Amino acid sequence: MLPVLHEVVPEGGLRPGSVTVVEGSPTLALALTAGLGERWCAVVGLPEAHIPAAASMGGDPMRVLLVDDPGRRWADVVAALTDGCALVLTRPPDRPAPQVVRRLTALARRNGCALVVTGPWEGANLRLRVEEGHWSGLGTGTGHLRGRRALVVSSGRGAAGPGRRVWLWLPAPDGTVAPAAETPETPVRAPVAVAG
Amino acid sequence: MIPPRALVVWCPDWPVTAIGLDAAAPAAVVSGALVEACSAAARASGVRRGQRVRDAQRHCPELVVRERDTDAEGRLFESVAAAVSGVTPWVEVVRPGVCAIPVRGAARYHGGGADDEESLRVHVQDTVVEQGFDCGAGIADGLFAADLAARAGEGGVVVPPGETPAFLAPYPVSVLGRPELTDLLGRLGIRTLGAFAALPVRDVTARFGVDEIRAHRLARGLYPRPPAPRPPLADLSVSTEFDPPAVAAEQVIFAAKSLAERLHEALAAEALTCVRIGVEVTGADGRTLTRLWRHDGALxxxxxxxRVRWQLASWEPQGEDGQEGGVALLRLLPDQLVADDGRQEALWGEATVSDQIARAAARVQAMLGHQAITRPFPAGGRGPGERLVQVPFGDLPPEPAAEGPWPGRVPDPPPAAVHPEPLPATVTDADGAPVMVDARCAVSAPPHEVEIAGRRHVVTAWAGPWPARERWWDPARARRRARFQVVTGDDRAHLLVFEGGHWHVEAGYT
Known part of the structure; x- marks a missing residue:
């Protein structure tokens, strides 16, 4: 996992068999796939996930498997991919039944795979969401999007406990993820260059 | 690279032998008006290859002249190849009259060590002579030198390892079998292989073409072509017949799957793998469609x-009346066989796919089909969705993308979500009028409000347009688009695109 995310993900990262739910921020979900090094990740059921964004945060696009439309075989596809991938990022087509949740969690734990879910899930170990975000770089008709300071809030069971609140650049102006100050004294302004 | 040692069996004047003429009688085989081959007796009287028949008859009035029969040459040489395959099964017929075997395996089979090459040579020669054919046998580094060694001395010689260049040096350049090159080198004063080999490689590559460079490698004893032997009679293609002809594509595809498994097993049994696979579909009406499919190793x-499915898709529309349709025969032919060294090299210089990943991907493909699981590869384009192509797992990636520049590309950072189908949107200005972009990319008014999926958001910041005028040379496919970035009141950023009077949300940065 990216070192900068240790602030929000306790106990040193995503453990095998753990389920992390990311609410409402594809960027944050992709950031979790970015720090895998030589290991593979799979993206199941998120045809809109844009791999170049993960690549600019440090992920290796050559080690990504994409299953855009698993259809009714969603659970079987995720189960197959936990064997081999270090992380499976997925959105269930609908709220999965408790026995499916148990089966996938058990398989993931056995195969050493972490699950990141953007969607409904009962009994996740950790929930992450972006509570507040401030984009910079864009004026009125000038500049271009450069980065976003985001307040990432985590909540969960056990050690995750009462929840953590961390300001991150998500993404930073260079495309990566970086720690951010709570309130920038001087807001980052767009350069003068006019787009187009 | 020094080529592996090869033994070549050479039967002299094979076209004459094949026709059943005795070497002691003066005889010549002709094609058209030229002598193609002649017996030893005819040669002694002055008959030469390439001579006009009339000249040959002037040298040797009692000459027996026959038309060449290439079929008979091939047929009869099978018995020589069969005799040699008694020594080792790995016989490569170079052409009728010449066959080769790799020395290493044969020497081991023969029971001798590497120093026993002479006894292997004599053994092979005796084997062929016992069949009633005169022959020479020679051993050297590589086929080319071994071929010459088989013709040298009395019935062939063994050129010790490493001495091949010295062995080749005195031969005239004409043995390379390239008349134009021989002529050219002769005019440069280069008449022997040794002199040709002495030319610096750099100069040869600078002056000559690919074929001459290969000839130069030959002359230096470096020709890297090892005998590519195949066990005789091993036809590795597999086929299945449909009676009555299969009308449903699914039936053919199902058969193709089990055929491919059989082919896979057959190849594995021979420790071979193939670079390409040929699929031959024969219809009930006798039409045959053959395609070669390249594969990057995961067969x-x-x-x-x-691939059979794709091929059938291109096949079906041609059956006009639909009466005589159906597939009668399906054949899979392995092409470009190479020794299976356990793992094929990845073609694009990275071999990251482990067996475990390949297995997981194969399981998904078994559930959802070949194209359901993909890998992303970079591609060139202006829109975020165009910067990536998804290639089915196991297929070859496309050619590397053109490295831009792509004027009009929206600057990084890339969005995190690119909608597969852009979402319709409405953009209005402060007065509630739709915002338009004209042909010169002028915006009618600053955007004030965006409506996406029925929800209205105030625009707090925006930039654009990034114009993209694509394929203007092709009226049917030409597109003009203008892209905008907007941040809305709920702190979300979107990539909007204006095309043909309509707004869409192409991507989101959340």
Missing amino acids: SALAVAE
């Missing part, structure tokens, strides 16, 4: 079946 049965 999974499903991937083969999927």
